Amino acid sequence: MGRKPCCDKLGVKKGPWTAEEDKKLVNFIATNGQCCWPAVPKLAGLRRCGKSCRLRWTNYLRPDLKRGLLSEDEEQLVIDLHARLGNRWSKIAASLPGRTDNEIKNHWNTHIKKKLLKLGINPVTHETLNKESKPEGSCSHAENSADNNITISSEDNYSTNATTTDNCSTGDNSNLFDRICNDESLLTSLWLDEPPLVDTSWNSTATPAATDTCNNETRLPSWEDNSAWLLDCQDFGIIDFGFDCLNENDLNTSKTVA
DNA sequence: AATATGTTCAACCGCGCTTTA
DNA sequence: CTAAAGCGCGGTTGAACATAT
Numbered sequence: 001m002g003r004k005p006c007c008d009k010l011g012v013k014k015g016p017w018t019a020e021e022d023k024k025l026v027n028f029i030a031t032n033g034q035c036c037w038p039a040v041p042k043l044a045g046l047r048r049c050g051k052s053c054r055l056r057w058t059n060y061l062r063p064d065l066k067r068g069l070l071s072e073d074e075e076q077l078v079i080d081l082h083a084r085l086g087n088r089w090s091k092i093a094a095s096l097p098g099r100t101d102n103e104i105k106n107h108w109n110t111h112i113k114k115k116l117l118k119l120g121i122n123p124v125t126h127e128t129l130n131k132e133s134k135p136e137g138s139c140s141h142a143e144n145s146a147d148n149n150i151t152i153s154s155e156d157n158y159s160t161n162a163t164t165t166d167n168c169s170t171g172d173n174s175n176l177f178d179r180i181c182n183d184e185s186l187l188t189s190l191w192l193d194e195p196p197l198v199d200t201s202w203n204s205t206a207t208p209a210a211t212d213t214c215n216n217e218t219r220l221p222s223w224e225d226n227s228a229w230l231l232d233c234q235d236f237g238i239i240d241f242g243f244d245c246l247n248e249n250d251l252n253t254s255k256t257v258a
Numbered sequence: 259a260a261t262a263t264g265t266t267c268a269a270c271c272g273c274g275c276t277t278t279a
Numbered sequence: 280c281t282a283a284a285g286c287g288c289g290g291t292t293g294a295a296c297a298t299a300t
Contacts, residue, residue: 016268016294038285054286055269090288101288106267 013047017056021046025053026061059102066098070107078104079112083126 028044034057037050046053070078074096081092089101089108096104108123116123 014270036285049270051271051286052269058287059268087289102268105289110266 011047012041012049012052014052017060021048022056022061025057029057029061059100062100064098065100069111070096070099070104074099075107075112078108079116079126082108082123 024044024046025040028040032043037054040046040050040053041048044053048056077095078092081095085091087105089105093099093101093104113123116126120129121127122129
């Protein structure tokens with residue numbers, strides 16, 4: 001039967017996005033919100049696949065994205081959640097506000113994986129390599145994580161923790177990690193595919209209704225207002241580039257996408 | 259300075275699940 | 280109930296950049 005391609009291949013641009021394309025997409029979403037991705041390219045004047053637009057927005061243009069390397073706490077959290085959830089990057093990302101599944105996946109493959117291997121830890125099973133010859137079926141992500149917790153420090157010093165009582169402790173500066181790690185209900189919800197409980201900073205972006213809640217002083221700056229806005233978005237957090245003008249209610253309203 | 263090799267990460271692809279008609 | 284369409288996920292690719300020779 002075959003599946004119809006998500007978009008017409010003819011005339012659809014691929015490859016890196018230009019600043020002009022970013023501008024069009026950001027302006028469109030700022031005024032119309034996220035909806036009907038297949039229709040976005042046409043409405044926004046882009047020669048792109050709707051899927052590509054969605055990806056560009058979620059992975060790069062979203063205003064609440066953090067930029068830069070994962071912090072020590074975030075990295076530790078990723079390791080622990082990966083031990084429990086496996087390669088379910090979207091679930092892991094749901095516990096790290098401002099981080100995308102793609103970003104975490106990349107960081108895992110380029111940094112964390114190597115660090116774990118360097119320390120003799122299998123990044124797939126989270127078992128130490130010299131103790132992997134276990135009976136068949138004795139190892140699953142969810143099972144082994146609790147009794148084989150791995151901690152990481154800024155000096156790349158890792159250690160495996162064989163106890164369950166000292167689970168996920170990384171010190172005083174790991175509040176986020178500790179909170180999530182000790183929150184069994186959260187981990188259970190992640191495991192059971194329930195909506196994420198931690199990442200309240202973002203579920204979706206502005207809807208038309210949400211933008212209606214913004215008056216002229218609080219609406220997103222347009223490219224006409226500030227042509228350097230997007231570059232700022234890419235380098236700094238939400239507060240840094242002015243999205244803090246959206247108060248909590250605005251953000252909550254913006255999350256309610258049909 | 260030139261070239262080779264390694265690393266990073268944005269973007270694409272294809273698949274499965276969910277929703278809709 | 281069924282098929283098509285939409286959506287989101289995870290794996291993979293390749294261009295750009297960094298480092299080594």
